[in-house]
Amino acid sequence: MTTLNPLTTRTAEPVGPPPAAASPAPAQAAAQPAMSLRLGMGLVGMLLASLLAIVNEQVTALAMTDIRGALSIGHDDGSWLTVLFEAANVSTMIFAPWFGITFTLKRFTLAAVAASMVIGLLCPLAPNLSTFYVLRVLQGIASGCLPPMLIIVALRYLPPKIKLYGLAGYALTATFGPSVGTPLVALWTEYVSWKMTFWQIVPFGLLSCAAIQYGLPQDALKLDRFRSFDWMGLITGGPAVAMLVIGLLQGDRLDWLNSPFICVMLFGGVLLFVVFLVNEWFHPLPFFKLQLMYRRNFTHGLSTLVAAVMLLVGVAVIPAQFLARIHTYRPLQTAPLSLLVAIPLLVTLPLTAALLNTRRIDSRWVMASGLSLLATTCLLGSYMTSEWVRENFYWLQSLQIVAQPMVILAILMGVTTGLPPTEGPFASAMFNSLKAFTGVAATALIDGLGTAREHFHSSMLVDHLGNNALITNQSIDAIQGIGQLAHRVHEQAVVLTSADLYRVMAMIAIAALLLVPVLPVRIYPPWSTTPPSPR
Structure with missing residues (x-):
């Protein structure tokens, strides 16, 4: 397995694992079961569980119109269905890996899937x-417990030989999962019932439980870990993240x-989270x-x-909102x-893996290309223009298949x-929590910036029309024309706002691109044990 010394290795130097890493300690080797069809089924079950959580996360946002109609509630009341779920979901991801190790991955995941279904x-x-x-x-x-378990x-x-393919499976939760959620919810709301958007997880959950029960090894409980339980982290971290999520959404x-x-x-939320981070450093x-x-x-x-x-949320939300608001x-x-x-993505993800x-491929430049x-x-x-319809976005979305x-x-x-595997739970907690929280922040950015820019463009368009004295006739026909003109102004404001949001997303991509030649060091595939000979 590859090791990396980030404090002493310069960016320009190729980093490869030392030869000693090729021979793991006997205890470590014994603790890791050999790959088999049975274990593979367990891993597929974990993947299904994570995808189930991602799809379930989108339900209230995508089916909100139908849910509000069925419950006879307004927009404000309906918004809390999404906000409360997200606050609980993101907060739980901080603690799920700790509890997963304590109660064993198999038991904890099965319990979380069962709870989600019920x-x-x-x-x-x-x-x-x-x-x-x-x-x-x-x-x-319950849903927040599932994605961290997969990684x-x-x-x-x-x-090591197939570790990257396993990570490609995890990547499905960030790419394939959100993309497949929209068609599923649309299918149920249009042709069956909004209730099916909640019930759709049951068959997938049953398959997931069966695969996990059959395939994953059963570890021993580690309840002695509660003697060193991080109570301060629990009472500061959970409320901190929940408050931030609620505030943003x-x-x-x-x-x-x-x-x-x-x-x-x-x-x-910020104050509590600072206390949480200080506590985590010393605990x-x-x-x-x-x-x-x-x-x-x-x-x-x-x-x-x-x-x-931010980019994945943006390239999915911006065209969907544009088409909904301009073309209903x-x-x-x-x-x-x-x-x-x-x-x-079911093809391009394993190909990218x-x-x-x-060994000859530098992951930094793969990332830079994406x-x-x-x-x-x-x-x-x-x-974009107001004439763009769904087909105009196809060629843009097709780039996402590779990127x-x-x-x-x-x-x-x-x-x-x-x-090392012993640090996997810590990495999973940090990675998944940040991923989920960033998704919330991206939604807040698009909503907040979108509202501000739409107000700005509407004001500028109205001022421009007023300065050019285009509205002078107060006849009945002119009043009808004013209504049509107002609709046109709103339409153009939405178009200009969507274009601005795309530009902001482009700036985020460029900022991330500028980090690639500066911060990361060269790494090699997990199976590689020695650096390449110089040429």
């Missing part, structure tokens, strides 16, 4: 809105810092092992992960955009290379 069955049957809120919070906790299992059980609706509630959520058995940040590639991976998640598309009509990316598993494609996508999208695997897999390779 609560999913109950959600549409809730007798009132308050009960629905409570069920979504509980389901958020721990991949690091622990996969042999409700900020645009409540006018950000003009709302005392949002101020308390954001500033209180003997923390949830976050901040010392991992000494690894240059780990730090770079987390930094680039923020940019990558429903989720079923935007589903082909998601499927265009999702289905080919095979490319990175080649970021360049993402930046190109966003820059081209900034030239997303190149970026995500290169990040995962940089973060996990040289990481």
